[in-house]
Amino acid sequence: MTTHPIATVHGYPRQGPGRELKRATEAYWAGHATAADLLATAAKLRRDVWQQLAATGIGEIPSNHFSLYDHVLDAAFMLGAVPPRHRAAAPADARPGTPEHMLAVYFAAARGTADVAPLEMTKWFDTNYHYLVPELGPDTVFRADPGKPLTEFAEAKLLGHTTRPVLLGPISFLLLSKPHADAPAGFQPLTLLDRLLPVYAEILADLRAVGAEWVQLDEPALVQDRTPAELDATARAYRDLTALTSRPRLLVASYFDALGEALPVLARTAVEGLALDFTGPAAANLPALASLGGLPGKRLVAGVVDGRNIWTAHLEQALATSATLLGLANHVDIAPSCSLLHVPLDATAERDLDPQVRRWLAFARQKTDEVVTLARGLAEGRDTIAPQLAANRAARDSRATSTLTHDPAVRARCAAVRPEDARRTTPYTERATAQHARLGLPALPTTTIGSFPQTADLRTARAELRAGRIDAAGYRERMAAEIREVIAFQEKTGLDVLVHGEPERNDMVQYFAEQLTGFLTTRHGWVQSYGTRYVRPPVIAGDVSRPHPMTIDWYRCAQDLTDRPVKGMLTGPVTMLAWSFVRDDQPLADTVRQVALALRDEVTDLEAAGAAVVQVDEPALRETLPLRRTAHASYLAWATEAFSLTTSGVRADTQIHTHMCYAEFGDILSAIDDLDADVISLEAARSAMAVAAELATAGYPREAGPGVYDIHSPRVPTTEEITGLLRTALAHLPAERLWVNPDCGLKTRHWAEVRPALENLVAAARAVRATLATPDGGR
């Protein structure tokens, strides 16, 4: 072990500077490239990253952080935990052991085939990355299959790098898994720990045998609230793994929050090192570590540069934290707080940005430079990094004093917000009466969630506008033509509350980000969302305001075509934050309030333009919940205030809708109630209306539209199916408070499915309506 601090990273973006991995993978799927082509591209991307990290001065380079699709899926394959339906999915002509066979099984688990469903996908902690959820049961037989980490270790070794393989740790692997469909009720994957540990032991021994000195075991699940039994399992796992005679040294890594009660548990084990996050809320690791007496005899990898935001670090502060940590472990190395998977590759590629602003940004390459600088400052003294510290200070000063980050008008308006500004003045029951009188809707009113299919024609029009082949007027005419068709279809089908279909929206966050002051959009800032899907999150860099209306023209264009009410459609403030990179120089509660005020102006403009119904979508409300339960209340307080501030400026007879894209909302039900929206639509079709019973049990007092059409599937639901779902819903919710709508927006579907599905939806609503005691359902 060296005595001087070195710099390291937990992981790095996988896609390559030109998203080569995405292109190669999609070419393989389309049959335009062979398995060998794809694997060669992947190997080259790995080599390039290792060489670049070494050239930058990273002292210990990781391996096995690369993935063709997802690192949790890789862990399932490494442990032999592959569902039989995916093992059987390889084509008959692919011989077991060949790359063709391996990739067929791997991608069957990742994406499904015509015959078998893929693994479920869910969010990786509170990031916007999605992992595939391993399926385990009492019959699961683990088997070591360390080919991937061994191959990648050997590849790097050939280049002269002895890397630190990164594996998902056994506790997190089990806690991130779910029981398979045939597992008995109540089965907990963690009960498989004793069966799993010998497989980890075998893999560790194999890695040691080829020369690995350190192996990193990622245990991010330990930063969440854990039960005593789970903490006991953690102690047992690392007692067993450290008792092995032939193994590399073990570095147990945690990130995204502080370890809390898991810190003393891990500190007491014989693992040789811990990697801890010291940024944001995880800064609580520092006092916790101090009160524990540090990590005598152990290595500490100190995550002092935020690995998830895109801002230049405060180098002086990080250096001071690192210097404090030097006294708390036998040896300290410097790293970003987590894998750099969650940030784009290189800020210098953003040539369209003002150079003043660009130097505030640190993507993966810049963060790598920052940890190298910090390690050097610690090892050789701060004089050796004086130029970097000076440049860092200048960048931070320019950000702190910029007119972009400080708009006095926005600040004054935020400061003047009173609690009553975030409350509607009329209670819900009175509003409901006024809204029913204004809208005159039948019982079980039908509507959709907002978007209609984004056709190839629409995407072509956007591309032509970008390329300058059509002008703004030409683009507008193409969109207006689409709106005419969408409105005509809805009228003919008999829907009650119409939408304009959102043909003009490239993305529900980016569309608004491009129009709001304070948001930046990047050209190359791609971040992996899942598999080959990459997103370019906007950056909230400054004070947010709305220089001009954003949706009013489109709303008018649609409403002028029909006598039926058309919904105004907006993305809510919490979702705008959740799917953007946010400022780190002020509390989120301040940023969200600025966004809420900008959106509030849009809501009141929609009302003034004649909208009787305005929908503000908050699909990210639940997914943004902090990892620790103790932090939930303060998050929900500012999140619900932001929604209310957005929507509370309207008259009593203007109906506010909101939409959420999931069914599991038990833990935020009281927050949903606090939103005080008049109508909420939720996903429910796949859970057979369980949502309706939950809303009833919770005494939800307002109107609700639990989805009756699963839009995640190309299947067209029959009138009878939808009728059945509505009857189930009516067993729990009164007819006068029940809406009829799909689970979510229709933009990913095709017209060929949407047309008959919505016709069936309207037919089902009419059929059930006819059986109600009073034809208007008490409206």
Ligand SMILES: [Zn+2]
């Ligand atoms: Zn949705």
